Amino acid sequence: MSDPTVSNLTTHTLDNGLTLVGEVIPHARAAAFQFLLPAGAVTEPGGKLGLSSMLENMVYRGAGALDSHELSDALDSLGLQRGGGADLETTSFGGSLLAEDLPEALSLYADILLRPHLPEDQLASARTIALHRLEALEDNPSQKLFVHLQDAYFAGPHGRSSLGTPEGIEAVTAVDLRADHAERYKPAGAIFGVAGRFDFDAVVAKVKDLFGEWTGGAPALPVPMPRAEGQYLHLPKETASQEQIGVAYPQVAPDDPAYYNATMAVQVLSSGMGSRLFMEVREKRGLVYSVFASNRAVRGAGLVLAYAGTTPERSQETLDVLIGELKRLVEGVTEEEVERARVGLLSSLVMQGESTGARVGSICRDQFLRGRVRTLDEIRAEVERVTPESIQAYLEAHPPKEFTVVTLGPTALEVRA
């Protein structure tokens, strides 16, 4: 069944449950595509954390008629700018390339997803790479902070990271990889997205031809479970120049009717350099170079992540001001702030429409989180409905509180909530 909607968006679901979403971008020369499989860290077997990333690494090591090197050369010869990787709830594959090379790339990805060799003699390399990524995390303090913040915020599998654990990575065997591929790389619930210059009917025919025989569905995702109460965790790192500060607190899920009020409240905090966090923390006090708050969503839950990085002498003040601004939201936002947030959001949406890579990421994510792709007109209408009063009503029902705070650096701080 084909259900064309307004604008340049089209969706189509194959009999095996693979959903195709496409957005034609007039005048584009490129096409960006993505396969999004609901196979991320949350559905890994408990003792094998890190399996998703290892499997994603291994499927490129030979597939169909091509060995590892030949496959890499074939992708390169198409000029493919490869993207993707394992994430918390999903693993993605794809990239961007000149539009005329799209059909050839899809054939290669049919081999990668359906017929990977998973060569046993390459497992040691894949394992070493996975272990190295964990070691390298130590040299990337802000990334490490967010890994721990997610773990502190969620109880259960959503606290995991796709980086896995040393024990989990060591435990993965060649048999596990085969079994995992057979179980989780499945069409039902998976998404294929494409944006740029392409003919949707031709793409549907090609995908049907290449993936039509694929059957089955991956295990369902667990329900995200935020911890009931906020907590504070300090990760000591004596040698760091800056203290990393991360704060997480709940907000409504992306499919909740109040979602746009929630997201606009975060825009008031952090949509641009005129918004509250940047003005109060950086401009007025010079406490940081980087400070922000952002919406993060998993399927069925939303949260706000806030961040600041500062030198240790000023870290307590920075945390105090940051939390103070989060709590102050409930005292009300002005019409002027809402108008700025609205303009920023809508104008970045229009500009995002110029980039094939940004659009394919966006439509696949919409389909994954909401089960459908929103049009620009729908988002515009929703955003225009948001008023200071509607945000206020949302914030009164869901005041920012129960902060989960993680700091990484030389000094432990005090959370004065």
Added chain:
Amino acid sequence: MNYPRTTLDNGLEIIGEQNPDAKSVALGFFVRTGSRDETPAIAGVSHFLEHMVFKGNADWTPDKVNLEFDRIGAKYNAQTSDEATVYYGAVLPERQERLLGLFGSLMRPSLRSDDFDTEKKVILEEIALYLDNPGFTLIDKAQEWFFGEHPLGQSVLGTDQSITDLTRDQMMEYFTLRYAPNNIKLVLTGAFDWDAAVRQAETLTRDWEPQRTPRVLTEPEPRPAVRVEKTDKYNRAHLCWMTAGLAEQDPGRYAADVAAYAVGARRGSRLYWALTEPGIADSAWFDHWSKDGGGIYVGYASCDPTRSQEVADLLREALQTAKADGLTEAEVNGSRRKIAAGRTLHGETPLGRLMSVGSDWLYRHEVNSLDEEIERTLAVTVEDANDALAALKTDAALLAGLGPIEALR
């Protein structure tokens, strides 16, 4: 595409790449100044000044500046390198006038003392932030070690000391000389209104005074060496290899880019197969960076500290082998096509094109369309790429290490 251009009486050049099909307008002021134009006493002033520009002037208070950018929904920023300071932004076409009006006014900042003191703290935070990033820190140090006293050895951020010591008057003196209209280009891309932009720029820059703003392009004297800075601040060993490359003005840079990408793209390259794919290094890449009147080839890898010598040896061996035996047609083709696709994607948005058009004009006083750029990339032959590698000065290279390692050979 249209390529209008004009020069105002004060020497300000305006150049555009007009694309009526675009959904946005991007525009930027490209100032031909950066850390290479500083003396050691004012190290970091270009970058600090870039921050201070956003603090405004008599017409624009700092708060008003930030609010106005947000009110027009601008996607905007600024960046400072060793040789250029660029202020850029994109808006929907109906807001072109407000974006140009704001940026145009900001290019004449007051540099108020209280703003200067507050922003100094932000700069010191930015320095601290990058100290926690070993890859960035090492490449910065490597350029300092490789270029020595040559201006290209100067760090963009400066040091804690140089920033702490810097005064507002020193900055104003630097500003007056370097931000003269004849040292700045105004560049527009996307769906802009050319006549309106030129008229507005004339009014905005009427009082800007031309200056003599020379940049002396002295030949760098690279210092090949092996240097290690041991520190327990980082967990992994970080390695950098550097040698002389081609200038922005050298047409051979297309071949150098293709060759470097074949040797060191993050996937599918010689270094990928030698170091990354087998899990010997966490990451490894090799690239070619053109600069004004010179350039560098840069290689980087991070790895387990116990394997740092092995990784350094494998990296150099991969370069030597590529230089001695040459690249294959398949390697060069893959490299060409990936670069061409990358340029295409980068050029999808007016903001992406702005950077290419601006640097074309800044360095070469010419503008190449995206098609021309792609054509030149695809025209690089195996012979061209191998000639570029044959000229690679592997015996005049720097090998630098940073992390918990004692020494390298």
